[in-house]
Amino acid sequence: xxxxxxxxxxxxxxxxxxxxxxxxxxxxxxxxxxxxxxxxxxxxxxxxxxxxxxxxxxxxxxxxxxxxxxxxxxxxxxxxxxxxxxxxxxxxxxxxxxxxxxxxxxxxxxxxxxxxxxxxxxxxxxxxxxxxxxxxxxxxxxxxxxxxxxxxxxxxxxxxxxxxxxxxxxxxxxxxxxxxxxxxxxxxxxxxxxxxxxxxxxxxxxxxxxxxxxxxxxxxxxxxxxxxxxxxxxxxxxxxxxxxxxxxxxxxxxxxxxxxxxxxxxxxxxxxxxxxxxxxxxxxxxxxxxxxxxxxxxxxxxxxxxxxxxxxxxxxxxxxxxxxxxxxxxxxxxxxxxxxxxxxxxxxxxxxxxxxxxxxxxxxxxxxxxxxxxxxxxxx
Numbered sequence: 504x505x506x507x508x509x510x511x512x513x514x515x516x517x518x519x520x521x522x523x524x525x526x527x528x529x530x531x532x533x534x535x536x537x538x539x540x541x542x543x544x545x546x547x548x549x550x551x552x553x554x555x556x557x558x559x560x561x562x563x564x565x566x567x568x569x570x571x572x573x574x575x576x577x578x579x580x581x582x583x584x585x586x587x588x589x590x591x592x593x594x595x596x597x598x599x600x601x602x603x604x605x606x607x608x609x610x611x612x613x614x615x616x617x618x619x620x621x622x623x624x625x626x627x628x629x630x631x632x633x634x635x636x637x638x639x640x641x642x643x644x645x646x647x648x649x650x651x652x653x654x655x656x657x658x659x660x661x662x663x664x665x666x667x668x669x670x671x672x673x674x675x676x677x678x679x680x681x682x683x684x685x686x687x688x689x690x691x692x693x694x695x696x697x698x699x700x701x702x703x704x705x706x707x708x709x710x711x712x713x714x715x716x717x718x719x720x721x722x723x724x725x726x727x728x729x730x731x732x733x734x735x736x737x738x739x740x741x742x743x744x745x746x747x748x749x750x751x752x753x754x755x756x757x758x759x760x761x762x763x764x765x766x767x768x769x770x771x772x773x774x775x776x777x778x779x780x781x782x783x784x785x786x787x788x789x790x791x792x793x794x795x796x797x798x799x800x801x802x803x804x805x806x807x808x809x810x811x812x813x814x815x816x817x818x819x820x821x822x823x824x825x826x827x828x829x830x831x832x833x834x835x836x837x838x839x840x841x842x843x844x845x846x847x848x849x850x851x852x853x854x855x856x857x858x859x860x861x862x863x864x865x866x867x868x869x870x871x872x873x874x875x876x877x878x879x880x881x882x883x
Contacts, residue, residue: 582710590629595659602696609718643678689823690804704882729826738788749779764797764871784848785857797860797871810842
């Protein structure tokens with residue numbers, strides 16, 4: 504790989520040993536993010552399937568027919584319809600990991616109660632499934648049965664893993680997964696699901712006859728105060744860096760080929776467009792025990808890295824709601840300016856950034872490489 508371009512001097516991860524030298528960020532062309540952000544859907548997407556009247560959710564979720572405009576009665580344009588889709592060109596046995604949300608929506612049923620919805624997909628959106636539920640059947644048994652129904656209906660195997668991003672649903676989802684032999688993974692790296700929900704909010708929920716404008720999510724996402732970093736995750740030095748997008752792609756290709764530590768993103772699916780010369784900001788961490796450090800990091804579902812300008816530290820977000828103080832620095836006009844420049848570079852790239860673990864900051868190789876993306880909170 505091309506050497507990481509270091510735009511800030513090596514900073515020790517222990518704040519008592521920080522060395523700091525200002526090196527300015529280079530300017531770069533902004534990444535083009537389509538609007539809406541989530542733009543790609545599987546080819547030849549069929550009309551959503553309307554669940555028959557014996558659905559568990561039909562009796563209380565359905566709204567009177569007269570409340571729906573005649574123009575919206577077509578299945579492919581009906582916000583009350585449910586979706587069951589598997590890309591015909593996809594091998595069902597290849598779909599081993601799902602992303603899942605089971606939560607209330609800003610929609611009221613005929614009882615005046617919030618409707619709940621199960622949304623499931625895989626990271627490529629080759630599998631897409633939605634189903635409405637009344638609020639009085641929300642438990643692990645309902646979810647377990649729904650997962651089995653998805654597999655039966657679409658003729659796909661029970662997944663090996665299911666990722667989910669709401670901590671409040673962890674007990675129900677974990678119990679349902681455990682009963683089916685599925686590994687539940689609490690993680691905000693459910694990017695396909697999160698962006699699909701954002702798209703559904705605009706194109707489905709807001710058009711639903713029971714939509715409640717201004718309704719806040721019943722289960723808001725956590726953003727707790729960051730904790731001290733565990734000893735196993737300590738590096739020895741770190742630096743703000745940037746890589747041309749062409750080199751980021753090379754790193755991701757090497758990651759997929761060598762099965763090294765790290766994680767990638769499907770940028771085509773996310774609709775992110777940029778040129779190869781655009782500089783992507785990142786954080787490089789050096790350690791004499793880089794391989795064990797990368798191995799520990801690999802099991803954490805790394806989500807993002809952010810600079811907390813007020814507290815003069817870096818925050819590492821992992822899993823659903825775990826946040827660590829990853830490193831600190833002595834606050835000054837110089838260090839604040841550098842942190843601001845790094846955050847501005849992230850914003851210029853639509854939130855795209857990376858974390859690289861190396862043996863040393865002068866190394867041409869990465870032991871671990873995670874491509875990360877900041878996302879706004881889900882609207883539902």
